Amino acid sequence: MTYTFADLENKINMAINELDYEKEPNSLFQPISYILSLGGKRLRPILAYMSTNLFDDDVDKTASPAIALEIFHNFSLLHDDLMDKASIRRGHPTVHKKWNANTAVLSGDAMLIDAYKHIVKVPANVLPEVLEVFTTTAMEVCKGQQYDMDFEKRLDVKESEYIEMIRLKTAVLIAASMKIGAILGGASKKDAGKLYEFGINIGLAFQLKDDLLDVYGDQDNFGKQIGGDILSNKKTFLLIKALEITNKENNAILQKWITAQDFDSGAKINAVKKIYDELNLESLTYKLIKKYYLAGLNCLLEVNVTEDRKEELLTYTNNLMNREK
Amino acid sequence: MTYTFADLENKINMAINELDYEKEPNSLFQPISYILSLGGKRLRPILAYMSTNLFDDDVDKTASPAIALEIFHNFSLLHDDLMDKASIRRGHPTVHKKWNANTAVLSGDAMLIDAYKHIVKVPANVLPEVLEVFTTTAMEVCKGQQYDMDFEKRLDVKESEYIEMIRLKTAVLIAASMKIGAILGGASKKDAGKLYEFGINIGLAFQLKDDLLDVYGDQDNFGKQIGGDILSNKKTFLLIKALEITNKENNAILQKWITAQDFDSGAKINAVKKIYDELNLESLTYKLIKKYYLAGLNCLLEVNVTEDRKEELLTYTNNLMNREK
Numbered sequence: 173m174t175y176t177f178a179d180l181e182n183k184i185n186m187a188i189n190e191l192d193y194e195k196e197p198n199s200l201f202q203p204i205s206y207i208l209s210l211g212g213k214r215l216r217p218i219l220a221y222m223s224t225n226l227f228d229d230d231v232d233k234t235a236s237p238a239i240a241l242e243i244f245h246n247f248s249l250l251h252d253d254l255m256d257k258a259s260i261r262r263g264h265p266t267v268h269k270k271w272n273a274n275t276a277v278l279s280g281d282a283m284l285i286d287a288y289k290h291i292v293k294v295p296a297n298v299l300p301e302v303l304e305v306f307t308t309t310a311m312e313v314c315k316g317q318q319y320d321m322d323f324e325k326r327l328d329v330k331e332s333e334y335i336e337m338i339r340l341k342t343a344v345l346i347a348a349s350m351k352i353g354a355i356l357g358g359a360s361k362k363d364a365g366k367l368y369e370f371g372i373n374i375g376l377a378f379q380l381k382d383d384l385l386d387v388y389g390d391q392d393n394f395g396k397q398i399g400g401d402i403l404s405n406k407k408t409f410l411l412i413k414a415l416e417i418t419n420k421e422n423n424a425i426l427q428k429w430i431t432a433q434d435f436d437s438g439a440k441i442n443a444v445k446k447i448y449d450e451l452n453l454e455s456l457t458y459k460l461i462k463k464y465y466l467a468g469l470n471c472l473l474e475v476n477v478t479e480d481r482k483e484e485l486l487t488y489t490n491n492l493m494n495r496e497k
Numbered sequence: 498m499t500y501t502f503a504d505l506e507n508k509i510n511m512a513i514n515e516l517d518y519e520k521e522p523n524s525l526f527q528p529i530s531y532i533l534s535l536g537g538k539r540l541r542p543i544l545a546y547m548s549t550n551l552f553d554d555d556v557d558k559t560a561s562p563a564i565a566l567e568i569f570h571n572f573s574l575l576h577d578d579l580m581d582k583a584s585i586r587r588g589h590p591t592v593h594k595k596w597n598a599n600t601a602v603l604s605g606d607a608m609l610i611d612a613y614k615h616i617v618k619v620p621a622n623v624l625p626e627v628l629e630v631f632t633t634t635a636m637e638v639c640k641g642q643q644y645d646m647d648f649e650k651r652l653d654v655k656e657s658e659y660i661e662m663i664r665l666k667t668a669v670l671i672a673a674s675m676k677i678g679a680i681l682g683g684a685s686k687k688d689a690g691k692l693y694e695f696g697i698n699i700g701l702a703f704q705l706k707d708d709l710l711d712v713y714g715d716q717d718n719f720g721k722q723i724g725g726d727i728l729s730n731k732k733t734f735l736l737i738k739a740l741e742i743t744n745k746e747n748n749a750i751l752q753k754w755i756t757a758q759d760f761d762s763g764a765k766i767n768a769v770k771k772i773y774d775e776l777n778l779e780s781l782t783y784k785l786i787k788k789y790y791l792a793g794l795n796c797l798l799e800v801n802v803t804e805d806r807k808e809e810l811l812t813y814t815n816n817l818m819n820r821e822k
Binding site: 196197199200251254255273274277278280281282284285286288289292296299300303304307308310311314315317318319321322 | 521522524525576579580598599602603605606607609610611613614617621624625628629632635636639640642643644646647
């Protein structure tokens, strides 16, 4: 059978609710329970399940890696929020704000170990391969976060460097979720590889869409404050591209706003957005998103299963691409 | 053949020197290379090798888990030093002092993942069992660190709670190193279990000896400042035991020194040591060390290999117990 998005979302949310963090020491496990309860799209486990389901009617064998991928993702959010000094995650205080920095460090460590606790439950015959994908990916996510932090201190980041950073920080975990799901479903090496490539491409498109929505999203749909990335000088694709291609004069204006200590929020957003508009960055970014999305679809096309099995995955990724928040 | 301590120390140091952290981003990998180069006893990998060697002449199969155990241990030191705000580790600045807190968080994360990268290289037939021991142990080490931090805010920690804390924070990793070494050597479940118990007992004895040396060590041999734990109010076995068994009057004196902001270092050390002396804590702690050490030796006695194969391990642990620093 083919599971719908709703079936799978339900599966993963039930599995997360059943995780037992009512353990001692409470001070270590409560923050883990807290961050996992804040919700989110559950993108990675759903993609893992869908990838298994391309090849196999039984998706429950993917339960452990699905949970592991979601725990790992939340571990990386927990530590990233600490490093980025972010106060809010999914509308709630971040762990280091609600508790303290030490709690964020240690509960995050425990989550990373807990992710391994779940991933090692896959059948012994696929264990070495799944672990290889998971561990390589986990290290790449760390590298991506390091590049992201390194880029904060630079004004000369190139587009290619930015794409490599988001590939590591965001796309590889999405791709790995699909590859691990495919391996559990008994996919051929070639098909698992094609799904990985599909994941890389939609992961890149997904992050670029995030960057775009922050500036050109509809305030009523977006949920967050439009222009938040501009206010915090976040090195998004738009800012990096603007710094790369704009003339000297506008470059100086951008740098002035980036370094300004006291400013009117609306004025900063308008000034930066004006430069983005002049450079046609909205349509330029859309073109790039489309390029990656289409490259992804081409990979999925080559996966050797009947088209009707791909339908749910196609609908899901299409909805993600067209989301307004 | 039986490898000597010197052979094995050489093996592990060579393996650490050969690790390649000359990778990008440099800002992520340089701190890993740094902390691993600071030396240390290499206790855990040496015990892993010796445990394999009890059962098998070929110890090189233990190279990957040995490295993994040393990397994991150094990961925990790196994050603990950050949480404990420690400035010096093995005579050199700690990672968060030499770089910054974010570097300590992320490079530590990368080390934990790197430890897994090495541990998964064990032969597939023992992989599930080795991973189970390693992951359970890693989580226990986190629990131990959390209890240690929780205890900082308490003045009523009981001896049994303290022993459980050091079991988790220190002893289980030593025990796991021996168990993993034994599994790689092809030990029976019973023998691997006995070596684990041996490791728990010598791990406890080892930590208690550490606590004791801080107060009653010989300054010329010790290398560190005698009384350092007293000055930093570290909840050692001696302080916890003193707070538990002393009379009201001395308890008040201890609490006064613990909470004092401005004090003469020598006066504080002398005052606290005077109470320890009155309570006979030196001999009481030695008795406890001996109790655990003997319990450990009894476990080793039951391991089903000829006595001559145990000699190197016995000499090594005996030297550890009698060390003056």
